[in-house]
Amino acid sequence: MSTPTQSTPTQSTPRRTPAALTIRALLLLGLSAAPASAQDTITTPNPTGQPAFAPQPVTYPSAAAAAAAAQTYAEQARSTYPKGSANIDQVLWTQAANAAEAAVKAKPGNADYLKLRAGIYTEVGFWRQAELGWAAYFKVVPVVAGSPEARQAGAAQYNLGYAAYSRSQPDLAARYFTECLKLDPKNAQCAGWAARTALEGSDYARAQTLYTQALALTPGDRSLLYFQGLAQKASDYGPAATQAFSRAYADLDAGRKDRALTGFQAAALSAPNFNEAWRQAGRLALEAGNAQAALEAYQGAVALPAADASDKFNLALAQEGVQYGLDAVRTFRAAYAQYASGSKAAAADGFAQATVQNPDYAKAWSWLGRVRYEAQDYPGAAEAYGRAVALDPNDKPSAYFLKLAQQGK
CATH class of the missing domain: 1.25.40.10 (Tetratricopeptide repeat domain)
Incomplete structure (x- = not known):
């Protein structure tokens, strides 16, 4: 484990698409330095009340003509817009989606058209529509786990799962992550997040199994190792403390440090034997210049058998910080x-x-x-x-x- 004065590793999250979204797509929060803006159009439940993307009816001479137009618009979009910015609200991508919908409407059972439509929604990160698109495709073409199409469908499930997690809907998130693994068994992100939802749901045995699976795919991943260790000890802390810690870690990843501090403090108070919760609370408190909160946190850490030299060092820093101010104490220590x-x-x-x-x-x-x-x-x-x-x-x-x-x- 890292020391209290160092940041812990982060679990990867979906990619970010920077273009602004209108009411036709929901903006999801991210958890890492490069999170996703997943355009989530789930309407049940839909916490923001925003409607899903509604394709505009367009007329083409034939299904083939509509599919060709969709491919042309998509190629133009890729060459026109900055790489990584694909978004359903960009005109060319909207036209591509409308044309693909027209092709599917004209020939609903055509696998190529179904695949084209699902691929477009996946590329623009319109995850709910992508999920529906791939489901329709797999009704015509049997799913082959790990195939390129299944991996794209898995990406949609992953992003929908993260959307649900960010809305504090763990059961729904767990379902999406599980479905992602069925489609793409080698998706380490899905395995890691499925493990996280199992951990927060107090299914510690499943969480450990999933973390083992994720680590087999990405050996040595620090974040996965971090949470695998937490899963192994979770029964010692209890569900309330474990969930509070996991959610605080997510807030920390997202840069919501005040909320993260509150969450780590709640975890530590719920399970006073939770050394890492005390340490994380202390580290964030020191970083925020809150000497009193840091003092309380490191007092909790030092009282445990697992306390180390860094805990004692930071406790002394917090004690002096309460008396003289952390800035002055840090300056003094640097001078020493x-x-x-x-x-x-x-x-x-x-x-x-x-x-x-x-x-x-x-x-x-x-x-x-x-x-x-x-x-x-x-x-x-x-x-x-x-x-x-x-x-x-x-x-x-x-x-x-x-x-x-x-x-x-």
């Missing part, structure tokens, strides 16, 4: 590191900066006095030591060197 490495001039600047950030930081004044004294800047050392002693009369070493500095020796 420079001092230890022999960069005493830089250390002096750092200690001085820490005293500016918090004029009541006695230890910073004391160390500022020390570097000045070692540089034989006795007036400057006397000034710094004097402030240190005034703030902490029990600081005997500072009092001793204050007298020496005042005597210039």
Whole structure:
């Protein structure tokens, strides 16, 4: 596991299509640095109340002519719009979809036309329509798991599953991810997310099986290993804590750090033996500059047998941060590191900066006095030591060197 001061790995999410969506498509949230904008047209349930894409009727001399037009529009769209931006609201893609619908309407049982239509919806990321399109195709052509067509159909199921997950519909998400694996058994993303929904649903045995399957497809994946370990320990934490942690991790992936912090705190409070929940809460609290929340989190972590040196280090940082402010403490610690490495001039600047950030930081004044004294800047050392002693009369070493500095020796 990574230390509390490092970010944990992320699980991959669908691709992003940057074009703006109208009411004909729903914009999905993403979980990673490059998430998808899946155009989800599910109408039951449909939390935003937006209607599905409705193809406009167009007339062609024949089904073949309509299919040819769909292919032409699609080729023009690929050459016209930026790579990766395919979207149903782009005019050429809309025309391609309308033409493909016309071809299917003219000859509903033609496998080539059904495949063309499903492929267009898949390419533009219009996942609900893609799902329906592939279902219609597979009624005519038996599905072959792992075939190019099945993989495209699996992509639709995957994105619909992620859409459901982002709407907090875990049962629906699990169904989509399971269907994706039936279509594309080698899809590691579907295996990973199917495992995640099983984990959150307290089906820990299935979650471990699915994580093993996903890791067999992508050996060494840090995110999968991370959650596989969580699945193995989940029964020790209980369903409430496990689900809160998993959802917090999703929020963290999506950049919703405030929500992630709240979720990790909830997981830790629900299961006080959940070391990683305490650590994640502490790390986020430190990052947000919330010393009090970090203190509470690392107190929880350090109280457990699995506590390590980094937990204790961060606890001390949080304790000082509550008293003097995290910025001043971090500046002081960086200056101390420079001092230890022999960069005493830089250390002096750092200690001085820490005293500016918090004029009541006695230890910073004391160390500022020390570097000045070692540089034989006795007036400057006397000034710094004097402030240190005034703030902490029990600081005997500072009092001793204050007298020496005042005597210039």
